[in-house]
Amino acid sequence: xxxxxFHLMPYRHADLDAIEKNGSAWVTFSxxxxxxxxxxxxxxxxxxQMELADRLGFDGVCLNEHHQTxxxxxxxxxxxxxxxxxxxxxxxIAILGRALPLVNNPLTIAEEYAMLDNLTRGRFxxxxxxxxxxxxxxxxxxxxxxxxxxxxxHDLIIRAWTEPGPFVYKGxxxxxxxVNPWPRPYQDPHPPIWIPSQGSSSTIRWAAQKRYTYAxxxxxxxxxxxxFQMYRDEAEKAGYTASPDQLAWSNTIYVADTxxxxxxxxxxxxxxxxxxxxxxxxxxxxxxxxxxNIESMKRVRAxxxxxxxxxxEDLVKQGVVIVGSPNTVREKLAEYQDLAGxxxxxxxxxxxxxxxxxxRANMTAIAEEILPHFRDRLPQxxxxxxxx
Amino acid sequence: xANHSTSMISVRGCNIKLMRGGSxxxxxxxxxxxxxxxxxxxxxxxxxxxxxxxxxxxxFGDSESPDWFDNIHDLAYFYLDFLQQxxxxxxxLAGISLGGWTAAELAIRDTKRxxxxxxxxxxxxxxxxxxxxxxxxxxxxxxxxGFFHDxxxxxxxxxxxxxxxxxxxxxxxxxxxxxxxxxxxxxxxxLHKWLHRIDVPTLLIWGANDRLFPKEYASAYQKLIPGSxxxxxxxxxxxxxxxxxDAVVTEMTAFIDQMKIAx
Numbered sequence: 001x002x003x004x005x006f007h008l009m010p011y012r013h014a015d016l017d018a019i020e021k022n023g024s025a026w027v028t029f030s031x032x033x034x035x036x037x038x039x040x041x042x043x044x045x046x047x048x049q050m051e052l053a054d055r056l057g058f059d060g061v062c063l064n065e066h067h068q069t070x071x072x073x074x075x076x077x078x079x080x081x082x083x084x085x086x087x088x089x090x091x092x093i094a095i096l097g098r099a100l101p102l103v104n105n106p107l108t109i110a111e112e113y114a115m116l117d118n119l120t121r122g123r124f125x126x127x128x129x130x131x132x133x134x135x136x137x138x139x140x141x142x143x144x145x146x147x148x149x150x151x152x153x154h155d156l157i158i159r160a161w162t163e164p165g166p167f168v169y170k171g172x173x174x175x176x177x178x179v180n181p182w183p184r185p186y187q188d189p190h191p192p193i194w195i196p197s198q199g200s201s202s203t204i205r206w207a208a209q210k211r212y213t214y215a216x217x218x219x220x221x222x223x224x225x226x227x228f229q230m231y232r233d234e235a236e237k238a239g240y241t242a243s244p245d246q247l248a249w250s251n252t253i254y255v256a257d258t259x260x261x262x263x264x265x266x267x268x269x270x271x272x273x274x275x276x277x278x279x280x281x282x283x284x285x286x287x288x289x290x291x292x293n294i295e296s297m298k299r300v301r302a303x304x305x306x307x308x309x310x311x312x313e314d315l316v317k318q319g320v321v322i323v324g325s326p327n328t329v330r331e332k333l334a335e336y337q338d339l340a341g342x343x344x345x346x347x348x349x350x351x352x353x354x355x356x357x358x359x360r361a362n363m364t365a366i367a368e369e370i371l372p373h374f375r376d377r378l379p380q381x382x383x384x385x386x387x388x
Numbered sequence: 389x390a391n392h393s394t395s396m397i398s399v400r401g402c403n404i405k406l407m408r409g410g411s412x413x414x415x416x417x418x419x420x421x422x423x424x425x426x427x428x429x430x431x432x433x434x435x436x437x438x439x440x441x442x443x444x445x446x447x448f449g450d451s452e453s454p455d456w457f458d459n460i461h462d463l464a465y466f467y468l469d470f471l472q473q474x475x476x477x478x479x480x481l482a483g484i485s486l487g488g489w490t491a492a493e494l495a496i497r498d499t500k501r502x503x504x505x506x507x508x509x510x511x512x513x514x515x516x517x518x519x520x521x522x523x524x525x526x527x528x529x530x531x532x533x534g535f536f537h538d539x540x541x542x543x544x545x546x547x548x549x550x551x552x553x554x555x556x557x558x559x560x561x562x563x564x565x566x567x568x569x570x571x572x573x574x575x576x577x578x579l580h581k582w583l584h585r586i587d588v589p590t591l592l593i594w595g596a597n598d599r600l601f602p603k604e605y606a607s608a609y610q611k612l613i614p615g616s617x618x619x620x621x622x623x624x625x626x627x628x629x630x631x632x633x634d635a636v637v638t639e640m641t642a643f644i645d646q647m648k649i650a651x
Contacts, residue, residue, distance in 0.1 A: 027525070137525055142570040144563055282527050289524070289566035294559045301555075 001337060001374040004094060005053035005363065006062040006250060006346040009046045009080075012353045013038045014070040016276045023281035025070040026134040039073065045356050047080065049349070051087050052360060056367035060092035060125065062346055064196075065099055067131075068138035071277040078112045085119040093120055096196045096215060096346070097127020101146045102139045106153035106174060110160040110181050117186040126191040127215075128154055133286045144290030149173050161190040194248065199227045200296065208234035208242065215248040215346060221319030224249055225340040232341070244343035244379050249336070252321040252348040255365040259324040265358060266323050266351075267312045273352030274310040326369035333370065334377070341379040391435055392427045396450070399470050404451035405444040410435025413503065415480040417442045418467070418487030420627065421523070421565035422549075423449035423557065430633035437641060438480065443470065445490070447564030449557055460512075460568045460576055464493035471501045480644060482506035484629055485600070486569060489576070492609075495590075496582040504647060505590045506640055507609060509598050509626050511574040513583075515608045521599040522573070524566065528558055537597040537625040545630070574601070583612035590616035591643045593636055595624035617643065 011034060018033055019025045050061040061084065063077040074080060077095045084093055093116065098109050117124040130150050136143040152171045156179070159169070165180030185191055195207040196215040207214040208231045216224045228247045235242035252270065256262035280286040283301050292300075315321045322332045333345070349366060350359040392409025407427050415438035417431065424444035434440050444451040445463055456462055467490065471479060481502050483491035488510025495505050521534045528550050536542040549558070590613045594606035603620055610618045619639050624632045 136570075140571045140573075142566065144567045144570065282525065282530070284527055285525055289559065289562040289570075294556055294563075297559055298555060 001333075001342075001377055002059040002245075002344045003366070003371055003374070004060040004062045004092075004248075004344065004346045005050060005058045006064075006096070006348050007046055007050060007350060008064065008066075008072045008348065009042070009074050010273070010277050010350075010352060011039065011070040011073055012042065012350075012355070014277070014353075016272055016353075019070065019276045019279065024279050024285060025277050026280055027068050027137045027285060028281065029070060031068075033070065042073065043080070046350070047083055047087075049356070049359055049363065050084055052363060053349075054088040054091040056363060057371055058091055058363075058367065060094055061088060062094045062096050064096050064127070065129070065131070067102075067135050069134070069277075078116065081116050081124075082119065085116060088123075092123045092125055094125035094194065095127050096125075096194055097129040099129050099131030099135055100153035100157075101149035102131050102135055102141050103153070106156050107160060107176065107179065107181055109153070110157040113157075113191060114161065114181060114183050114185045117191045118183050120186075122186040122191075124187070124191045125194055127194045127196060128157075129196055130291075133288045133291045134280060136288045136291065137285060142290075143288040145173065146291055158190065161185050196250065199223065200292065201230065204230050205234045207231065208246075209238045211235075211240070211246065213246050213248055213344070215250055215344075217250050218252075218320060221249075221336045221340060224319075224336075224342075228340045228342060244341055247340070247342035248344035248346050249340060249342045250346040250348075252323075252351050253329060253333075253345075253366055253370070254321070254323045254349075254351075254362055255326055255329050255369060256362075257325060259328050262323045262325065262328075263312060263316070266354075269352040269354040269358075270312050270315065270321065270323075271310065271352070274315070277352060326365065329366075329370055330373055333374065337374075337377070338380045343378060345374075391432060392440070394427075399466065399473055402446050402452055402454045402466070404446060405449060407431070407442040407444075408440065410438055410440045412438045413478055413480065414439045414441055414476045415482065416467075416471075416476065418481070418483035418490050419445065419448070420483075420485030420487050421561065421569065423561040425449070428630065428633070430629045430637055433633065433637040434640065441474075441476070443467075445487075445564065447567060448561050453560075453564070457564075457567065460489060460493055463490045463568065464497060467491075467494050468498055477501055478503040480504045480506070480640075482508065482640065483510065484508040484627060486511050486565060486574075488512065489569075489574070489579075492579060492583065492586070493576065495586045495588070496579065499586060499588050502588045504588050504644060505586060505613075506593060506643070507590070508593045508628055508636065509595055509601050510592075510605070510609065511569065511601055512576060513580045513605065513608055513612070514572065514575045514577070515604050518602050518604045520573075520601065523600060524562075524570065524573075534599055535626045536631055537595065537623050538631060541631055580608075580612055583609070584614060586613050586616075589643070589647045591640065592616055592618040593628055593639055594618065594620050595626055595628045595631065596620050596622045597624060598626045600626045 022029045065077050066072040067075045113126045166178040169176045169179045194213040197203040214231050232242045254266040322329050349363045394407050397406050447453045447457050481491050488507040489512030492512050523531045532545050533542045592606045594603050606618045610616050621628050621632050621635050629636045
C-alpha cells in the first residue's frame with residue numbers, strides 16, 4: 001500500500017465557539033477571525049510537516065482547494081505545491097484537486113499543473129473536482145452549470161496537454177482561438193489524474209471508464225467498500241479489470257502507545273474537525289440548486305436532516321477513521337484494505353485543531369509502526385461486498 | 389376556485405402549464421422564482437375584469453425544462469413567441485420578482501402586443517449599496533420568511549408549501565431560478581441601459597418592506613422607465629400579490645382604468 005500525507009491545512013486557531021455561533025465555518029464566517037500572524041506561522045508549520053512526511057518515507061503529499069473557510073487555508077493550492085516542489089525531494093505531490101468549474105479559464109489549470117509537473121520532474125498528480133456546494137456561494141459560479149463546466153473544462157485540459165497547439169476550441173462555456181499552453185506536461189502523455197468524490201455513481205462510472213484513480217472522501221468503510229466495488233464493476237463493463245492502485249481511501253489515522261491514549265488525545269481535535277470546521281449552516285449551503293440531480297439531493301438532504309454531531313467513538317466504530325495503538329491500527333487498516341480493495345491510503349495525520357508536536361509524533365509513529373508492515377501488502381481475498 | 393381552467397400547451401415545441409380564467413382584455417401574469425403554483429385569490433379577483441393568463445415558465449413546476457433554457461433572455465424571447473402564438477394583442481403584462489424581470493426584458497425588446505406593463509417587486513437591475521436578503525443560501529422555510537413582512541402569513545405559507553410531497557417541485561423551481569438568477573444575483577447588467585425603450589404605461593408596485601429587492605429598486609426602475617408610476621404598499625414584503633392581494637388588485641385596476649380615460 002502507498003501512503004500519502006493528506007493535509008487540509010485548517011486554520012486550527014479558529015474560535016470554535018464563534019464558528020458554532022455563526023452556524024458554519026464556511027462562506028459567512030467572517031475573515032476578521034483570521035489572524036495573519038498566526039496564519040503565516042501555520043503555513044510554515046504545515047509545509048514543514050509535508051517535508052517531514054517526505055523524509056519519513058511517505059509516498060506522497062496531498063493538497064486540496066477550498067474557498068472562504070477556516071476548514072482549509074488553500075484557496076490556491078498551486079502556491080503551496082510550488083513551495084514544496086523543491087523541498088519535497090522524493091515523494092509525489094498531489095493536488096486533490098482543483099475545482100474546474102470555479103474558474104472562467106480552465107487553461108490556467110492546464111498551465112499550473114504542467115508547470116508543477118515540470119518543476120517536480122514528473123512527481124506531480126493532477127486531481128480534478130467540482131468543489132463542494134459552498135464553493136458556488138463563495139465564488140459566484142452558477143451551480144446549475146457545474147457539471148457541464150466540469151466536463152467541458154476536463155476535455156479542454158486533456159486536449160491542451162495532448163494535442164499539438166495551437167488549436168481552436170469553441171465550447172458552450174469556454175472559447176479560445178489559440179490553445180497552445182507552454183510548458184507541456186513533463187509526464188507522457190500527462191500527469192496521472194485522480195478523481196476525489198463523495199461517491200456520486202456518475203462520477204465513479206466516469207472515473208472507471210477513463211481509468212482515473214478514484215479517491216473516496218471521508219466515509220464509513222462499508223460505504224467505501226461499496227463505492228470501490230461499483231468502480232470495479234464499471235471497469236469490467238468498460239472491458240478491463242481495475243487494479244487496487246486505482247482506488248484510494250481518504251482517511252484519518254492517529255497512533256499512540258495505547259488505544260485509550262490515542263482516543264483521549266485525538267478526541268477534541270477530531271471532533272472539532274467534524275462538528276465545527278466541516279459544519280455548514282444549511283443544507284442549501286452544502287447543496288446549492290443544480291449542484292447535483294434532484295434524486296441525489298434528496299438523499300443527501302435526508303441524511304443531513306438526521307445527522308447528529310459526530311463523536312470519535314462513532315467515527316472509529318464506523319471505520320471513518322482509525323485511532324489506536326500501533327497494533328490496533330495495523331489490524332484495522334489490513335481489515336479495511338481487504339474489505340474495500342484499495343492500495344492507496346490518503347491519510348490526514350493532522351486534523352482539526354491538532355497541534356504541531358502531536359501531529360509530528362503521529363506522523364513518526366505511522367512511519368515507524370505502520371508503513372513498513374504495508375509496504376508490499378496488497379488487498380487479500382476477494383472483496384466481500386457487492387455493489388448495489 | 390371554479391372560474392379558471394388549467395391545461396398544458398405547446399409553444400414552439402415546449403410544453404408548459406397554463407392557467408386561464410375570466411374574460412375581457414388579456415392580462416398576462418408572469419410568476420416569480422417559486423413557480424406558478426395554484427390559482428390565487430388575486431388572480432380570481434383580476435379575472436372579474438380581465439382574461440387572466442398565468443403560464444408556468446419553462447423549467448418550473450409542471451412545465452418542461454427545454455435544452456435551450458439558459459438565461460433570462462431565453463424566457464423573454466419565449467414569451468414573445470407565446471404572445472405571437474396565442475395571438476394576444478393589447479395585453480396588460482404583469483410580473484412579480486423574477487417574472488417582473490422577465491416582463492421588463494420582454495418589453496425592452498418589443499412592446500407592440502402590450503397595452504401596459506406592471507412590475508411588482510421586480511428583479512432585473514442592481515442598485516448599489518442596498519443590502520439584499522440572499523434567498524439561495526438559506527432553507528426553504530427561511531426563504532419564505534424572508535418574503536413576508538407579516539410573519540404569521542409566512543407561517544401559513546410554510547405550512548401549505550413545505551411538505552415532503554412538494555420537495556421535488558421546490559427543488560425543480562430552485563434549480564430553474566438559480567439558472568437565471570444565481571450570477572449576477574437576480575439582475576442582468578445590460579437591462580438598465582435599455583429600459584428607456586419601454587413605451588407603454590408602466591406601473592411599479594412595491595412592498596415597503598421588501599428585503600429581497602427593497603423599495604429603492606422601485607425608485608431606480610421609476611427613473612429608468614419613462615413616465616412610470618410607483619406605488620409603495622405599506623407593511624408589505626416581497627410578494628404583495630400574496631401578502632396584500634386587495635391592494636395589488638385595486639392599484640392595477642385603477643391604473644388600467646385611468647389609462648383608458650387618458651386614451
